[in-house]
Amino acid sequence: MSGAELTRRALLGSGAAALAAAATPLRAALAPPVACSAGRFFGTAEANGIRAYRGIRYGRAERFRAPAPFVYGPAPHPADTFGPVAPQAGGTYGLQSEDCLFLNIWTARPDRAAKLPVMLYIHGGAYSGGSVTDPLNDGAALAARGDVVVVTVNHRLNAFGYLYLARLNPRFPDSGNAGQLDLILALQWVRDNIAAFGGDPGRVMVFGQSGGGAKIATMLGMPAAKGLFHRAATMSGQQVTASGPLNATARARAYLARLGVDAGDLSPLLTMPQDRLVAALDAIDPILGGGVYFGPVLDMKWLTRHPFWPDANPQGLGIPMILGNVRDETRGFLSPDSDKVRGLTWDNVAARIAPELRIDILPEWVVAQYRAHFPDWSPTEVFYGATTAGRSWRGQVIEAESRAQAGAPAFVYQVDFTSRLDPRRGAFHTIDIPLVFGTIGAKGSHTGTGADAQAASQAMQNSFVAFAQTGDPNHTGLPQWPRYDLPRRATMVFDTVAHREDDPRRWQRELFARVPYIQPGT
Incomplete structure (x- = not known):
């Protein structure tokens, strides 16, 4: 038996087995411990000089209530496996477990003297699914x-994180935003502990894709999050308005x-098995139709x-912000093989577009305008x-223009x-995740691993890292x-070769600016 395995067994015997963990295998020898105010943690020594610390508990929570901080005892704790993910x-x-308040850290320099900027990622999946595992x-x-410390965070989702019960019972005043409060608690943990892992608590950048970006947009205006992060990047994720308390109660x-x-x-x-709560997520939304929507509430x-x-x-105006979208957003969640897309003709496209636009606009007019402007489409x-232009990209345009008008x-x-x-999917929703993380060869990536993908990934990574360091994404x-x-609307276009365009897709932006935007869930 190896020394590392003996060490690990001794640690587990000391009581550290209480650390909940998903079925992720031990990856490498345990690395020397990192000590911080939350406890002492043994991570794993991995490739390229990286130390990984997986499955660190940052909080506990009772069902439908705000979370509370968690501090480990004096015994060292192995942090070598992911914690469970939110029920979904x-x-x-x-x-899956509602006891899912765990974070993960990757660092090349677990040394207080390093003072590297911190990049904390919040996963997508709207507010009902997803995981950073x-x-x-x-x-x-x-x-x-070697120039950033990376942190990823799981938190409560769907009914566990956003079921608004406050108007039905005052015992649950925090229920509609419990998932947001989990994230704020994780940021407080980072503030208090990340220095021991080589991070600078004064340079914390939050970034998130889809629902993760929406959670960040929401936190920009939550007083409890003030001062906990210093840069923000949203990737195909916007939250122009929150769910109102009356709709949330309905x-x-x-x-x-x-x-x-x-x-x-x-x-x-309070006593119902979590599986029953998950099974009921297929309840029909009384406002939107389809599955019931969960998200932050104007409580x-x-x-x-x-x-x-x-x-x-x-x-949030003093916090530098990156706002990004991909060109073909809806190709990511409206599959080319779905009944909504398969068999499209000029005779049925307007009828099929209507429910997917999520705004009140004459779909036949939209189709006619597109046919006149793009005769080859x-x-x-x-x-x-x-x-994409009317439903998914629109929120980002509103947010960017709002900040421009404020001089932020x-x-x-x-x-x-x-x-x-799959060329049919184009630049689809989520394709920017592996480009930013550098996981272009991972399961689920559609980028390929060729020189073109490497170039696009390097450009995006360099921009995000520069932004984490200085609040400005420019780099050599x-x-x-x-x-x-305004009115320039300068936009960096990331492709095999990155280039800048002013006001790309202007015609489409102006077309849909004629009608009010309705945030999904509002």
């Missing part, structure tokens, strides 16, 4: 550069009805105004172009790098990336 539909990410979110390649009632729980007596919720306690309405929340190209620092990008595995080898302002 499907078993993609392994062990996805291979695309692995922080090793990004940390192996959704809670629909969810309770699906569970068979009387809204006047919520006590069964007037933790969130007291909308993130970007009527303007950019003043609290097929019905499928019009479908994806319109749904913002840098906007667009990803044009397309799938090398990249064309000048100006702040986003």
